[in-house]
Amino acid sequence: MANELELSGNQYKDTFLAGLWRENPVFRLLLGMCPTLAVTTALKPALTMGYSVIFVLLCSNIVVSLMRNLLKPHLRILMFTLTIATFVTIVDIFLKAFQxxxxxxxxxxxxxxxVNCIIICRAEVCASKNGLGVSIIDALGMGIGFTLALSVLGAIREIFSTGKIFEIQIMPDWFVPCAAMAMPxxxxxxxxxxxxxxxxxxxRKS
Amino acid sequence: MDTVTTLVLGFISIVVVNNLVLTKFLGICPYLGVSGRIDMAFGMGLAVTFVVTLSGTLTWLIDHLILMGTPFEVTRYVCFIMVIAGAVQLVEMYLRKFFPSLYDSFGIFLPLITTNCAILGLCLFINLWGIDNLAEAVVLSFGAGIGFTMAICIMAGIRENLNLANVPENLQGAPITLITAGLLSLAFMGFAGMIR
Incomplete structure (x- = not known):
């Protein structure tokens, strides 16, 4: 019994860590490219996008996991997108009101x-086949992995295009900002x- | 005469100046996924053009005739995605019946048009730019499709030649494709500021 618990604990940890590096949605699975490229002109919008996606991913994984036994195969993509659209509307109204x-x-x-492929992909691959626990852990891992990738990209582009990060000058004086980095x-x-x-x-690792 | 000028300018602007793929980053997934061969890229482009024209027009109509000014405006995104999913289903049935070979070669990418950001993106941009006549909405949607087809075909042409080039091992596949897209978008920046 104890062994079984330990095993499932490991499995949770494994699922969580997979999203961070081994199956990182941006760097490894090449999913969710449009927000990745579009909002990473600086670190702050990248982070905002990151936590919006974590919220939507978490909610949609929970709902899809709960209704996985009711889904009809040919209608499932439609059900996923409708679920996601509902939560995105919530995020959109929330951001409009508070930020x-x-x-x-x-x-x-x-x-x-x-239409961010990550969320539909996780609904299809993970949440529609697994229970609530695994789906939540998976959503958190994938969401944080996505946010990390976005932040790295946002930070690099912000440093090279303005020489600043969060409005703090970090590059030396001789550095010439390269405006093209902020462009597509x-x-x-x-x-x-x-x-x-x-x-x-x-x-190198392998 | 004035309307015609607006329409022509709108068309040119959405095809080259505000190209959805290269300046707005919309539709990158199929752009990277299907641009290996030029004939498939062209087929994909046509399918997207059809869906985007249909859904751009329908969403404009729904937005202006039903949603605007009512409390149901919050359901806008849900309505948009329903329309797009319906249009994709239509294209899928049509292709399966009349062009089975093309249907087979698309595989998973056909249902994925539903989640092609270019389509929902265009519907949202039409809403955001406050386009208030139907003709302009239709022309813009059609132009977006043509712009997508053009970008994906150029990319497919480059990638066919890239197969013969000697690319560093770690950059093979997706990385070199992205860098190529970067250079391509640098070229398209030359059109920026031409209109609007």
């Missing part, structure tokens, strides 16, 4: 969380380089 500045900056990318081209190229780096690190 109007951030809401204006993120613009249509908040409602676009609905910078986003694509930074992410490409980071993916190459991740490949390199994981190859």
């Amino acid at each position: 109007p500045e951030m809401s204006a900056m993120l613009g249509p990318y908040v409602p676009l969380i609905i 081209a910078g986003a694509f190229i930074t992410l490409g380089m980071l993916l190459g780096l991740v490949n390199l690190i994981s190859k």
Whole structure:
């Protein structure tokens, strides 16, 4: 009995850690690319996007996991998107009310969380097959992994495009800010380089 | 005459200046996933063009005739996603009946058009930009589809040649595709500021 408990404890830990590195949604599964590229002009919008996604992912995984036995196969994608759309509406109204500045900056990318592949992918792969506990842990792991990836990208782009981070100057005086990093081209190229780096690190490890 | 000018300018602006893929990062998933071969990229582009035109028009109608000014405005996103899912289902049935070979080669990517950010993104942008006549909404949706097709076909053409190039081992696959997209978007930045 004790053994069994330990095993499930390990399984939870494993599920949680998978989202952080081994199956990191951005770096490994290449999911959720549009918000990743669009909102990472600086660290702050990246973090806001990150916790919005954690909230939506958590709620939708819980609901999908609870209704998994009622789903009809051909209608399941529709049910997933409708569930997600409901929670995204909540986040959108919440941001408009409490962080109007951030809401204006993120613009249509908040409602676009609905079609963020990560959330549908987790609903399909994990929540529609597993119980409540595993689904919650999985949502947290994946959500935090996504937020981490977004923050790394946001921080790099903010440093190179303005020389500041959270309004604090960190680069020396001789540093010339590179405006292209804040533009779409910078986003694509930074992410490409980071993916190459991740490949390199994981190859060294194995 | 004035309306015609607005429509033409709107079309050009959404195809090259505000290209959804290269400047708004919408529809990146299929852009990376299906752009390996040029014929498939073109087929995908056409399917997306059809769905986006249909759903852009329908969502504008629903938004303006039913939702606006009523408390039901909060259900906007839910309505939008329903319309898109319905349109995709239509395309899927049509392709399965009349072009079975194309249907097979799309595989999972066809139902995934539902979750293509370009489509929902366009519906949201039409709402955000406050487009208030139907003709403009239709032209913009159609132009968005054409812009997507153009971007994905250019990318497929480059990737077919990239197969012959000597890419560093760690950059093979997705990383080099993203870097290529970056350079492509740098080129498209040349159009910025041309209109609006």
